[in-house]
Amino acid sequence: MPGGRLRRPIMVVGGGAFEPATMGGLLEDHWLALARAVSGRDRPRVCFIGTASGDDRTFIDQFHEVFTAAADTSHLALFERTVDDVEGFLLGHDAVYVGGGNTASLLAVWRAHGVDGALRSAHEAGVLLAGGSAGGLCWFEGGTTDSFGPRLGPLRDGLGLIPGSHCPHYDGDPARRPTYHALVGTGELPPGIAVDDFAAAVFDGPSAVEVVAARAGPAAYRVERSAHGVSEAILPVRVLAPSHA
Secondary structure, three states, X not given: OOOOOOOOEEEEEOOOOOOOOOOOOHHHHHHHHHHHHHHOOXXXXXXXXXXXXXXXXXXXXXXXXXXXXXXXXXXXXXXXXOOOOHHHHHHOOXXXXXXXXXXXXXXXXXXXXXXXXXXHHHHHOOOEEEEEOHHHHOOEEEEEEOOOOOOXXXXXXXXXXXXXXXXXXXXXXXXXXXXXXXXHHOOOOOOEEEEOOOEEEEEEOOEEEEEEEOOOOOOEEEEEEEOOEEEEEEOOOEEOOOOOO
């Protein structure tokens, strides 16, 4: 882990991983390794939040199936809520993973149930937060989203645990790069980080500390306004190797 133990870790996956068809790969292994490192437990306590997909049972069941051999798994459902003390529940975990789906709906439901504040407390306590697609976008101030219809547009009311904006699926959707450049270039979104599918940016609080990828090719990029419109700089990437543990 770069620089030693992370104090307030967040792992932002661009997309493509932690999905029923692909779950169980190198990015998932890296998330578990981070959870072990920040908790000091060989068998970390991990929680899935599937609000963005309406608590779809396919995603919940797959999460338990994939990770139960290596971790103590649980999930937080809000559409049929069974947890009374959400903050206490989340603070009892070492890592939280937020699934993809509709980011705007996720944020609205979280705020209705107080999950936004509970996640802030978990973040300050050093719980590893992570997610892909909507589950990665939610941690930023804003970013690109298709939450409001088939066309991409800006989302401006993220949790703001990471300053700036985010664009997931940067290489997975041909409209993502030009849309993000346009929104950052006009100032509708602040500068930020774009992440390809099958790559992830790891943060310690507000600072990006490493980019990892499941294979050669996927990357992450710093996107900012410049004198000529928008600048895009690729960040160093470490391609993950299979674990031999």
